Amino acid sequence: MQERDVIIIGAGAAGLMCAISAGSRGKSVAVLDHANKVGKKILMSGGGRCNFTNYYTEPTNFLSGNEHFCKSALSRFTQWDFIGLVEKHGIPYHEKKLGQLFCDNKAKDIVNMLLVECEAVNSEVRTHCSVEKVERQGSGFLLSTNQGKWTCSSLVIATGGLSIPTMGATGFGYDIARQFGLKTLDTTAGLVPFTLTPNLLEQFEGLSGTSADASVSCNGTHFRENILFTHRGLSGPSILQISSYWRPGDTVEINLFPDIDLYEHLKLQQKERPKSHINTILAETLTKKLADRLADLWFSEMKDKPLAELSNDALQTVATQCQSWQLKPTGTEGYRTAEVTLGGVDTDEVSSKTFESKKVPGLYFIGEVLDVTGHLGGFNFQWAWASGHACGQEL
Ligand SMILES: Cc1cc2nc3c(=O)[nH]c(=O)nc-3n(C[C@H](O)[C@H](O)[C@H](O)COP(=O)(O)OP(=O)(O)OC[C@H]3O[C@@H](n4cnc5c(N)ncnc54)[C@H](O)[C@@H]3O)c2cc1C
Incomplete structure (x- = not known):
């Protein structure tokens, strides 16, 4: 003893x-x-x-x-x-x-x-x-x-x-x-990556390893750091942080342009650079790979048009989608x-x-x-x- x-x-x-x-x-x-x-x-x-x-x-x-x-x-x-x-x-x-x-x-x-x-x-x-x-x-x-x-x-x-x-x-x-x-x-489980639906994973295929500075919010709390696309879903410090506040069924909101009012920015670019395209503007903040993919997924009907041809409503749609991206994880990696x-x-x-x-x-x-x-x-x-x-x- x-x-x-x-x-x-x-x-x-x-x-x-x-x-x-x-x-x-x-x-x-x-x-x-x-x-x-x-x-x-x-x-x-x-x-x-x-x-x-x-x-x-x-x-x-x-x-x-x-x-x-x-x-x-x-x-x-x-x-x-x-x-x-x-x-x-x-x-x-x-x-x-x-x-x-x-x-x-x-x-x-x-x-x-x-x-x-x-x-x-x-x-x-x-x-x-x-x-x-x-x-x-x-x-x-x-x-x-x-x-x-x-x-x-x-x-x-x-x-x-x-x-x-x-x-x-x-x-x-x-x-x-x-x-x-x-x-x-x-x-x-807390401080844990999110898993996504097979459909979303397919949409983001090839983006694994791509990151973006983003503000991520859920249930009244937000964190501003990188998000990271992975083979299984989303990770990175912002995602890990918000995962501790997320509950099954919740939607998280992601702002990929946390420093600017994207609508105002697009309006300005439309005036100053009317021939440029949406994905070019997005790629000035996001990586080119991510900007191209999001433009394909979210704004396919706009991406071949110069900014001059886009209506204010169209620019607002782009801004809202990029600054209030609503994402519903299927769960976490546990x-x-x-x-x-x-x-x-x-x-x-x-x-x-x-x-x-x-x-x-x-x-x-x-x-x-x-x-x-x-x-x-x-x-x-x-x-x-x-x-x-x-x-x-x-x-
Ligand atoms: C991958 C990873 C990275 C992390 N990085 C960081 C970081 O950089 N910074 C940070 O602040 N936190 C980090 N954390 C969190 C941090 O490690 C924990 O919060 C911290 O270790 C908790 O300390 P603890 O002593 O309470 O438990 P632990 O450190 O988990 O220690 C518990 C101990 O109890 C023992 N034990 C468990 N069950 C039994 C049993 N039945 N009988 C006998 N012994 C038992 C275990 O073997 C272990 O040694 C990380 C966690 C992980 C998993």
Whole structure:
């Protein structure tokens, strides 16, 4: 029988940060993970360079049933605290865009940093450890695992969400929450590409890899970044962001000319360059390939006519189609490629200060397993660091 003050299940971003935080306060800590190595999602994140935080992290960058829940932890361990840790370890990094910070070299630098910090405070990290059963024992917990029995007074669940099951994601955290009578909210894939009807895919065939700067909106929220045509549908940062706000059956609106009033622009071009064609004008903003294809699909009857021959109504049709393109995805690529899971353990069930269950003293939930989901751009890791740190300070 192994005894610890604190056992953390899940050696991902939140679990490792919690182990550092609790260990630094003199707690005996073990982190147990069923995977063959720790921090797999950190390693694969940001194209292998880990977008580890964002300069502009604010509570408004997070979705949750309770928009206030994330505020306390985010304010007690900020992006600047994590940047301080990265700098302490001499890890080179850079801002890519929009405050997004990436390692110059590789994501492994972040995992190594977390493991060095764990070791420095004697927090043990075990891989290949499957937790078979969790039971209440007195005021603490008894865990049965493939590496024997463990007891602890505080049990922290940091098993993350359901995205990328091949990387070790499981619904374990939700099962534990339900086992102890805590409410969980329905989960869906977030930050995920859209799939399209076979008909639309056929229309966009050959555009795979083409991108466009666009403003994409759905359910009262909009994002402005690139969209990317893929073999399966649409991806790119704008699409991933809006996917977290999209529900099955919803239509998204895409503005391919977010900086201008396209109708006014076309009117002006008609006056100044009456012999030019619609696709020429569109190709001054979009790629030629995309402009030609959209002109073929949407304005075939106009595309061979010079602007001078097009009526105001025709120009308005072009502007409306390009600036309010109504697109109905058939679905998303799901957890297989999603970066995050929306929903999860209901934040009403845990304290936003300590992350302890209100119903089950000694049981804690941190990171993505909770119903807190960040936007794309380093916010999800910042939530993992902040919730892990805050919880570790209270164990
Ligand atoms: C492809 C991809 C790229 C991403 N890129 C970024 C990025 O650049 N920036 C960003 O901010 N966010 C990014 N994210 C999101 C980010 O990785 C997660 O939000 C974050 O890792 C959540 O941290 P966590 O500690 O809560 O969970 P995780 O990091 O998922 O860790 C959970 C751990 O629990 C373990 N576990 C699960 N079930 C069990 C079980 N039954 N028993 C034992 N252990 C278990 C897992 O093996 C894992 O080690 C990305 C996600 C993906 C999938």
